[in-house]
Amino acid sequence: MIDTEDRFTPADDDLHRPSDDFYETETFWYSFFVPERDIGGWLYASVRGTVGTTGGGMWMWDGTATAPWGAPFFQQFGHLKPPTPRGPGALDFPTGLSVRTLEPGMSYDLRYDDRDRVQVRFRFDAVEEPVPLRRGEPPYPKASHYDQTGRLTGHIVLDGERIDVDCHAMRDRSWGPRHERGYRRVGYTWASSPGLSFLTYTAPVGDGAEHVYSGYVRRDGRLARIVDGRRDVERHPTENWVTAISMEVRDELGRVTAGRADGTSRLILPGATSLCLCTCLDWSVEGQVLHGEDQDVWPLKEWPRP
Numbered sequence: 574m575i576d577t578e579d580r581f582t583p584a585d586d587d588l589h590r591p592s593d594d595f596y597e598t599e600t601f602w603y604s605f606f607v608p609e610r611d612i613g614g615w616l617y618a619s620v621r622g623t624v625g626t627t628g629g630g631m632w633m634w635d636g637t638a639t640a641p642w643g644a645p646f647f648q649q650f651g652h653l654k655p656p657t658p659r660g661p662g663a664l665d666f667p668t669g670l671s672v673r674t675l676e677p678g679m680s681y682d683l684r685y686d687d688r689d690r691v692q693v694r695f696r697f698d699a700v701e702e703p704v705p706l707r708r709g710e711p712p713y714p715k716a717s718h719y720d721q722t723g724r725l726t727g728h729i730v731l732d733g734e735r736i737d738v739d740c741h742a743m744r745d746r747s748w749g750p751r752h753e754r755g756y757r758r759v760g761y762t763w764a765s766s767p768g769l770s771f772l773t774y775t776a777p778v779g780d781g782a783e784h785v786y787s788g789y790v791r792r793d794g795r796l797a798r799i800v801d802g803r804r805d806v807e808r809h810p811t812e813n814w815v816t817a818i819s820m821e822v823r824d825e826l827g828r829v830t831a832g833r834a835d836g837t838s839r840l841i842l843p844g845a846t847s848l849c850l851c852t853c854l855d856w857s858v859e860g861q862v863l864h865g866e867d868q869d870v871w872p873l874k875e876w877p878r879p
Contacts, residue, residue, distance in 0.1 A: 581703035581719050581746075583677035586662040589748045591622030598622075598716075598751035600629075601664075601672060603683055603697060605725050606740040606853060608864045611636040611838040612645075613853040616685055616693070618666045620656060627653045630668045631685050631693070633729070634840035634851070639814070644840055646691055646731055678703055681744075683727075692730045697744060699723035700767065701796055704789050710774070712759045712870070716749025720772050722765035722791075740864060741765035743772070756847040756872050760804060762818060764834070764856045764865030768792070771830060771858070773820060775804050790824045792859075797824040806869075813877050814839055815852045815867050832858030834865070847872050 591597040599620040606613050614633030621628075630648040632641065641647040653667040662674025673682040678699070685693035703719035722743050729736040743763050760775035760783055771790045775783040785802030802822030809816050814836070821831040834854035842849040849870045856863040 579705040579707075581678045581705070583662070583674075585703075585719075585746065586674045586677055588620065588622065588656070588658065588664070592750075593623060594750050595623055596621075596750045596752050597748075599748040600751075601670075601744075601746060603681075603695070603725070603744045604742045604866060605633075605695065605738050606742060606864055606866075607736060607738055608740065608837075608853070608855070610736075611853060612736070613838060613840070613851065613866060614646075615851070616670055616683060616695075618656070618668060618670050622655075625655050626651075627656055627667055629666070629670070631670070631687070631691065632840060632842070633731075634838055634853075636838040639812075639839050639841050641840065641842070647840075648687055679723075690732055693727070695725055695727035695738065697723050697725045697742075700741070700765070701770065701791050703746065704772070704796070706774075706787060710787050712757070712761075712774075712776075713747060713749060713751060716747050716751060718745065718747040718749075720745045720763070720789075722763070722770040722772075724767075741767065741770070743866070753845045756844075756870060758872065758875065759868070759870040760806070761868040761870070762804065762820070762834075762854075762865070764832075764854065764858065764863040766861060766863045769858060769861055769863065771799075771822070773799065773802060773804060773822060777806075785820065785822050788822070790822065790828065790830050792828060792830065795826065797826045797828070799824050811879075814841075814850050815869050818854065818867060830859060832856050832863075834867075836867070846874075848876065 603616040618629040632647040683695040703721040706718040763772040773788040783804040788799040807817040834856040836852040839852040
């Protein structure tokens with residue numbers, strides 16, 4: 574159940590007028606998967622509207638490596654020119670990403686061209702409206718943030734090899750102040766299929782079970798916010814990355830949704846003062862098989878060291 578005043582509007586497919594805050598940031602994120610090859614990936618753009626720069630790019634990983642330089646493809650820019658508007662809901666980013674809105678808030682044509690190794694042609698068709706993260710909730714309490722799952726179809730051409738993509742995946746949109754210092758641990762876990770999708774947010778402290786403080790579940794044609802839940806994470810004994818997750822959540826409709834996932838491949842995504850371990854997950858939820866991802870965010874100062 575989405576609050577009416579927080580609904581995503583057609584204007585939100587375009588860039589928002591930035592404030593005078595130096596750290597004003599607007600993001601566009603689309604994930605993609607090829608589960609039979611343990612491939613996961615992102616198309617991502619980060620726009621600093623006040624400063625006038627664009628960052629982001631594209632990365633994809635599989636089971637062969639966890640470091641960016643060993644991944645099948647990794648390209649992340651930090652300080653390119655601003656994106657170029659091409660009309661309502663149409664943006665070209667200097668990273669090589671282009672986004673064209675086919676239906677506001679619901680359907681998008683996505684392309685990426687790095688001028689060298691990779692060309693991407695995707696279409697994203699949502700299976701639910703964009704779901705807002707309530708204001709005041711971490712990890713971005715001062716920013717507008719929307720999550721949405723849908724079917725993503727198309728292909729990638731990487732080094733001459735065509736890789737077909739047909740999956741259910743997540744996108745998000747956010748705008749507001751975003752700093753590079755002060756990150757706390759975040760667990761962002763989701764999965765999607767035609768009939769079921771869910772997203773959980775946790776703020777891990779130490780080891781043990783984590784409290785799910787926000788998120789949503791879409792089941793039986795109805796979407797409701799999570800009001801309580803528990804997430805248990807299993808980790809590699811020496812590398813510390815996520816190997817499995819069990820969760821049980823209760824939503825506003827009183828429904829209990831439970832499942833377990835195994836990690837299949839992962840990428841370590843470094844930041845200035847934090848890192849994000851992106852893990853592809855194979856889920857079993859309420860008798861259904863789903864695919865999804867975990868984003869395991871750590872301040873570098875808290876990352877366990879040998």
